[in-house]
Amino acid sequence: MLMDMQENVSLSGYSTMRLGGKSDYFVEARTKEDLVAAAEWADEHAVPLRVIGGGSNIIWRDEGFKGLLVANKIPGFEKINEDHISVTYTFGAGENWDETVRKTAEMGLYGIECLSAIPGTVGATPVQNVGAYGQDISQTMVSLEAYDCVEKKFVTLHGGDCDFGYRTSRFKGADNGRFLISSVALKLQKNPPAALWSNSLKDYLETHNITERDPMTFRNAIIAIRAAKLPDPAVVANTGSFFANPIISDAELARIWVNFPDMPAWEVGKDSQKLSAGWMIEAAGFKGYSDPETGMATWKNHALVIVNEHAESTGDLMKFQQKIKDKVEELFGVRLEQEPELLP
Numbered sequence: 001m002l003m004d005m006q007e008n009v010s011l012s013g014y015s016t017m018r019l020g021g022k023s024d025y026f027v028e029a030r031t032k033e034d035l036v037a038a039a040e041w042a043d044e045h046a047v048p049l050r051v052i053g054g055g056s057n058i059i060w061r062d063e064g065f066k067g068l069l070v071a072n073k074i075p076g077f078e079k080i081n082e083d084h085i086s087v088t089y090t091f092g093a094g095e096n097w098d099e100t101v102r103k104t105a106e107m108g109l110y111g112i113e114c115l116s117a118i119p120g121t122v123g124a125t126p127v128q129n130v131g132a133y134g135q136d137i138s139q140t141m142v143s144l145e146a147y148d149c150v151e152k153k154f155v156t157l158h159g160g161d162c163d164f165g166y167r168t169s170r171f172k173g174a175d176n177g178r179f180l181i182s183s184v185a186l187k188l189q190k191n192p193p194a195a196l197w198s199n200s201l202k203d204y205l206e207t208h209n210i211t212e213r214d215p216m217t218f219r220n221a222i223i224a225i226r227a228a229k230l231p232d233p234a235v236v237a238n239t240g241s242f243f244a245n246p247i248i249s250d251a252e253l254a255r256i257w258v259n260f261p262d263m264p265a266w267e268v269g270k271d272s273q274k275l276s277a278g279w280m281i282e283a284a285g286f287k288g289y290s291d292p293e294t295g296m297a298t299w300k301n302h303a304l305v306i307v308n309e310h311a312e313s314t315g316d317l318m319k320f321q322q323k324i325k326d327k328v329e330e331l332f333g334v335r336l337e338q339e340p341e342l343l344p
Contacts, residue, residue: 002027002041011060014052014071016119016233017340019314020060023069030073030094032154035147035180042068048344049149051180053094053121057128057239057340062314065344072123076183077103088142088187093123097130105215109188111140113215114197116222119233119240123181127171128339129164133222134197138164140186146179154182166268167244167339200225229302237308238299239340242321243277246334256332263332277328277336278304284327296320318342 005027011020024047029035035051042049048067052058076092077100087109091100097120105113114133115125124130125137126144143158157179163170171179192213196202204210204221231238248256253265253273260283265273281287287303295311298304306324311317325336 002037004028009069011064011069014055014069015058015060015239016054016056016237017059017239017308017314017317018237019062019308019311019317021062021064023065023067025068026071027068028071028073030075032074032147032182035070035072035074035182038068038070039147039149039180048177050177050344053124054096054119056119056233057124059239059314059317059340059342061342061344067344070180072121072181074123074182080185081187085191086187086189088185090183090185091122092183093121093181095122097122097125101219104186104188105219108215109190110192110215110218111135111188112137112186113218114201114222116219117226117230122184126162126164126169126181126184128167129162129169131167133201133225136164137186138162140188142185142187144181144184146181149178149180155179166247166274172341230305231299231307236299238305241277241304241339242306243281243304243324243336244339245277246275246336247272248275248334249273252333256334260332275334278302280328280332280334280336281324284324284331286324286327291320291323294320298324314342 005025007025009023009026011023012018027038029038039049050065050067051070051072053072073094074092075094076090078090079087080090081088098117100122101112101116112135114135115130118130118132126141130137138159141159143156145154145156148155201218201221204225210217247268250271250273256263264276264279268274281303286298288298288300290297290309294316295309296317297307297309299307306321321338329335
């Protein structure tokens with residue numbers, strides 16, 4: 001048995017939605033060798049293996065996990081390259097993400113400051129291609145190191161190897177569970193951007209008469225913007241934005257605008273438009289809505305966030321999110337897709 005392994009561990013403590021059954025086995029990995037040992041143990045005992053970070057973007061089923069759950073706690077912070085315009089650091093996959101952002105912003109480096117106040121760990125960010133306010137991980141990630149459960153060895157994957165897309169990567173698709181990430185290398189910039197990435201950030205700085213353009217100023221602004229809209233998962237059970245913003249064709253948008261001319265949309269490519277899932281959910285009457293049947297609700301300041309008020313099961317959550325999806329599809333003809341991964 002692995003050192004410090006636990007059995008029949010409640011999964012509600014390993015998802016910020018605080019729901020789910022039990023995991024048959026649980027262990028923490030604090031070194032690369034721990035990851036290998038866990039993978040080998042799972043193979044030897046013919047049980048599924050799942051590695052998680054902070055549990056901020058996952059939901060566990062009520063049936064639990066009939067396998068080995070590994071919480072990635074691998075630390076690390078090392079400079080690996082520097083030139084006159086950039087610095088590249090490697091961070092352990094188990095490092096707290098927001099602390100990593102704070103550290104780099106305090107060093108005066110640009111590239112991830114708009115990803116402040118996002119819960120989770122460094123190793124989880126490439127999986128979701130975490131992004132917010134005009135930045136995402138694919139813009140700064142040089143490479144990552146991971147244990148390949150197929151090849152049975154550590155490999156280095158570069159940014160171009162990861163099939164990054166909008167809130168997705170190869171680690172969410174066909175290779176889900178194959179790579180156990182041990183570290184991530186980020187290339188950060190010494191000079192400020194030529195223009196601000198986000199209108200929300202720009203508006204906040206202008207409204208508050210803030211003229212500084214250093215990373216900590218941007219970070220503090222983003223923290224304030226997020227705090228005004230989003231609940232702290234340490235206080236209110238939630239997984240952040242529950243639905244991805246849909247991407248539709250120009251023709252589909254024109255059809256919707258006939259009945260909803262105020263719907264916001266952003267061009268994201270040839271014949272492609274991104275819609276605001278939060279706007280549609282609010283228009284469907286769900287902003288700040290508490291559902292007495294399931295014990296779930298949408299957040300009072302942001303309809304895109306589903307919170308657990310007093311739900312008893314993941315089944316309650318699934319029932320509530322289905323109500324939202326059905327109403328949005330009825331009104332707009334658009335099917336929402338949830339962001340947090342339902343496991344196993």
